[in-house]
Amino acid sequence: MTNWPKVSVDIDKDFDMCFACGQKNPIGLKLKFTQEGKGVRAEFTPGELHQGWSGVVHGGIIGCILDEAMSYAALFEGVNSLTARMQTRFKRPLQTGESLIITARVTKQTRKLIEAKAEMHLTDGTPVADSTATMFIASKQEVKWDFCQTTTKTSIL
Numbered sequence: 001m002t003n004w005p006k007v008s009v010d011i012d013k014d015f016d017m018c019f020a021c022g023q024k025n026p027i028g029l030k031l032k033f034t035q036e037g038k039g040v041r042a043e044f045t046p047g048e049l050h051q052g053w054s055g056v057v058h059g060g061i062i063g064c065i066l067d068e069a070m071s072y073a074a075l076f077e078g079v080n081s082l083t084a085r086m087q088t089r090f091k092r093p094l095q096t097g098e099s100l101i102i103t104a105r106v107t108k109q110t111r112k113l114i115e116a117k118a119e120m121h122l123t124d125g126t127p128v129a130d131s132t133a134t135m136f137i138a139s140k141q142e143v144k145w146d147f148c149q150t151t152t153k154t155s156i157l
Contacts, residue, residue, distance in 0.1 A: 020068035031065065031102075033072040039105030040072045043123075048096050057094040062120065066131035069104035070116035074135060077106050081114050081135035088131040099123045112137055 016024040021031045029050075033040040044065060052058035067083055074081040094100075104118035114135045120128040 018068075020064055021072075029061075029065065029068075031068055033069065033076075035076050036103065037105075039103055040069060040076055042069065042072075042102045043100065044102065045099045046094065046096055051096050055096055057096055057098075059088075059090060062090065062094060062129050063088050063131070065100075065102055066104070066118040066120060066129060067133065069102045069118040070131065070133045070135065073104040073106050073116050073118070074114045074137075077109070079109070079114055080138040082138055084113075084134050084136050086131055086133040088129055090129045091127045094120075094128050100128065107132075109137075 016022045017028075019025055019028045021033070022028045023030055023032075029044065031042045031044055033042045035041075042065075046057045046061060048055075050057050050061045052060075063086070066088060067086060070086075071081055071083070099122065100120055101123060102118065102120050104116055106114055106116050108115040114137060115132070116135065117130065117132050119130045122128060
């Protein structure tokens with residue numbers, strides 16, 4: 001991995017402009033994750049602005065939501081992370097206007113990596129997609145439950 005550039009990530013900035021969870025991003029998804037047991041949960045209903053084919057939610061939006069869910073699973077365990085690899089399985093087309101429940105949890109953690117799994121279902125339990133990811137640990141932090149406000153303990157590895 002000697003050819004990977006060193007990337008500086010400012011983990012002390014707020015999340016307001018994040019495309020997936022930023023509440024002040026005018027074109028963002030505005031996802032809100034909460035802790036549920038050992039994982040995280042969010043609800044979302046995609047609209048026509050999220051479609052690829054007419055009436056069908058774009059797969060990239062689905063992937064983005066699952067990626068964010070896994071990042072939040074790591075975040076709620078006190079770890080900032082960057083996705084290194086992600087594999088997504090689409091189980092059915094998602095129509096615009098269909099309400100979703102998204103869940104994720106950390107499945108493994110080593111000194112430098114996090115593995116996580118996310119699932120997306122309709123509110124009636126019908127599976128839509130699932131994903132697994134391996135993520136680089138960017139830093140460990142102390143999580144303050146004032147929704148996404150964090151205090152950094154260590155810097156980028």
